[in-house]
């Protein structure tokens with residue numbers, strides 16, 4: 001490994017100060033991406049900052065503006081959280097898919113987001129829940145829509161010295177649900193060939209879709225919303241046929257590449273199928289049968 | 291090389307070590323402390339041979355920096371027995387022949403200990419899912435699953 005120093009601040013203020021140290025400074029949570037990148041010389045660092053001992057970054061609580069997930073909170077804590085399982089089903093799905101139990105015990109949802117891999121499993125669901133990213137840096141704290149966080153593969157809007165502090169997921173309304181599915185060639189431990197998260201809010205009496213959010217992984221340089229599919233659904237009575245049309249429309253938002261994991265054509269087909277399936281799971285979770 | 295002085299509990303014993311900032315917990319346990327039960331396989335979190343318990347939760351020690359262990363509690367395979375007596379899980383692996391070359395076994399034992407602590411009677415599917423982060427190239431897994439079932443259900 002390259003030579004670097006290590007610091008474990010216990011307050012946000014101390015962390016921000018350390019982020020301003022000279023040389024290449026990298027913050028980390030679980031280190032499941034960063035430590036491997038350092039070992040294999042894909043990243044360098046003069047100082048690494050362990051964020052896990054900062055209380056604000058370990059938050060996992062419902063506030064008046066929604067669920068706060070501190071950026072260092074582990075995928076396993078999120079996966080097993082009762083509120084997450086009740087209100088943010090797709091996030092429970094996604095955090096249970098990241099690597100193995102060992103990886104989930106260390107990997108943070110915030111780390112998954114900051115790593116900004118197009119294949120990151122937790123991001124599509126966070127997008128469907130319209131997560132807000134709280135970013136803290138030398139000039140204070142700013143909030144942005146998570147949808148505006150990603151610039152390209154491995155690239156985010158974080159400026160030098162800034163850290164992701166937490167994610168806020170607005171409280172979903174009654175009669176809504178989310179789900180996440182990815183496709184990998186084996187059962188566990190692989191990178192998504194494609195992943196889809198859906199969120200829908202359906203009027204239980206009329207079965208009209210009040211709101212729909214769909215987001216895709218591994219089919220574009222960043223996680224993307226499938227806005228066309230969302231508008232296919234919104235304002236309509238949900239039927240099998242409508243779900244099928246939404247699947248077709250979601251494909252239009254995918255701009256996949258062909259690589260070792262799958263061809264572009266195969267990925268488009270996966271988007272179609274996974275969109276349908278995640279929408280059906282959402283309906284099941286809401287308790288609506290077609 | 292920047293160094294850090296860390297204090298942590300390993301298998302119930304408080305330890306102090308001077309570590310390099312860039313060392314992994316795996317290197318520290320094996321090369322500095324002689325706890326060679328924990329194995330190095332892939333060194334990138336895929337194989338699980340280096341699995342230890344960190345504050346009661348499994349982690350790949352190849353992806354933990356040594357300074358992170360400061361103030362923490364670590365359990366390695368050496369810490370599973372009590373007074374020379376194997377744990378029920380270790381015993382079940384022996385009785386079912388849940389190992390061949392043995393290289394992956396310490397990792398499987400730690401992961402199984404964690405699984406059964408949280409879920410004392412897992413189904414076969416749950417066992418396979420929870421042990422997916424541990425690779426074995428010898429057994430074909432069936433005997434490992436049987437060993438876990440034996441440990442869980444007697």
Ligand SMILES: Cc1cc2nc3c(=O)[nH]c(=O)nc-3n(C[C@H](O)[C@H](O)[C@H](O)COP(=O)(O)OP(=O)(O)OC[C@H]3O[C@@H](n4cnc5c(N)ncnc54)[C@H](O)[C@@H]3O)c2cc1C
Pocket residue numbers: 026027028029030031032033034035036051071072097098099100103106107108109110111112113114115119120121122158162163164165189190191192334335336
């Ligand atoms: C064996 C294995 C299997 C994996 N399987 C999956 C999988 O199935 N799905 C998946 O999506 N990923 C997978 N991953 C990748 C990785 O585990 C996830 O991306 C994980 O969520 C990263 O979280 P972390 O906390 O460990 O990130 P870290 O390694 O701590 O950080 C990741 C990156 O973000 C930066 N960073 C972290 N936190 C902050 C912050 N608060 N502010 C600013 N920058 C920050 C770091 O500098 C680094 O560049 C796998 C990794 C391994 C080793």
